[in-house]
Amino acid sequence: MSAEALDTAAAHSLYREIGRDEWARLAEGITQPLSETEVVQIRGLGDRLDMAEVAEVYLPLSRLLSLYAETTKRLGADTSAFLGEPDSTTPFVVGVAGSVAVGKSTIARLLRELMSRWPGTPRVELVTTDGFLYSNAELERRGIMDRKGFPESYDRRGLVEFLTKVKSGEAEVHAPFYSHMRYDIVPEARVTVRRPDVVIVEGLNVLQPPPSPNDVAVSDLFDFSVYVDADPNHVARWFVDRFLALRAGAFANPNSFFNTFASLSDEEAVETAMGFWNDINLPNLRDNVAPTKHRATLVLDKGASHSVDRVLLRKL
Secondary structure, three states, X not given: OOHHHHHHHHHHOOXXXXXXXXXXXHHOOOOOOOOHHHXXXXXXXXXOOOHHHHHHHHHHHHHHHHHHHHHHHHHHHHHHHHHOOOOOOOOEEEEEXXXXXXXHHHHHHHHHHHHOOOOOOOOEEEEEHHHHEOOHHHXXXXXXXHHEOEHHHEOHHHHXXXXXXXXXXXXXXXXXXEEOXXXXXXXXXXXXXXXXXXXEEEOOOOOOOOOOOOOOOHHHHOOEEEEEEOOHHHHHHHHHHHXXXXXXXXXXOOOOOXXXXXXXXXXXXXXXXXXXXXXXXXXXXXXXXXXXXXXXXXXXXXXXXXXXXXXXXXXX
């Protein structure tokens, strides 16, 4: 057996492997809290999320996360009581990682809505790591504009400081705001988090190990993490499909950073999208994102249809 195969086998031994049908049975008896209209509003461009997928995959996941959050809160309260201190329980932080176009943004939005319906976690906030990208001007200054989305393009220290404040229980914490229309940070805007029950942090590189042994990893500040996995060939197709949909939608807006792509023919658009995929997104997935999969608490394994085929849950 090769070293790679041994590493994969060792990683898998850390997880319970749960098939789609078995996982779906965990939702039996749980009422679906979202309407079809709400699911459509949550669904990202190119995603094929439907009511069955919500009920069979994400409803049980939201319940599991809620149980983890409630248990962590009780442990925090018990620890404070043991130490004779006031209860200082802080937000439960969930990380959601995975490739571009794999659907992690939709999953993060969906989990925010589902978790907020459980009694123990009514207040849920979502923060994306796009806000911690360096500004385009700074990326240009550093000569890494063509590596936007790679680990070095993020203000990792700023993200760690933000999450440290969240986990320390500060009453109000601010994060930068990123505009996909501008393809840049908006200096005059920010996202505010006010001690919710749960904070979901979504991004490509949130499970990256620290750059040195003396540094804090972003994932050190997570209580639970989800990695959204799929065959890169499937993700490439989803990326192209999304690019084509954006060309007819958001790219057509004259204020869009990508407006120049709106007039491309179908053939030109596919060629352009595959260029972005092969030159930027696939190398980033292969070298930086995919190697972090086995750092996750739970892995959602998607098939060619964009739906989840199995779940890997790390053993306690």
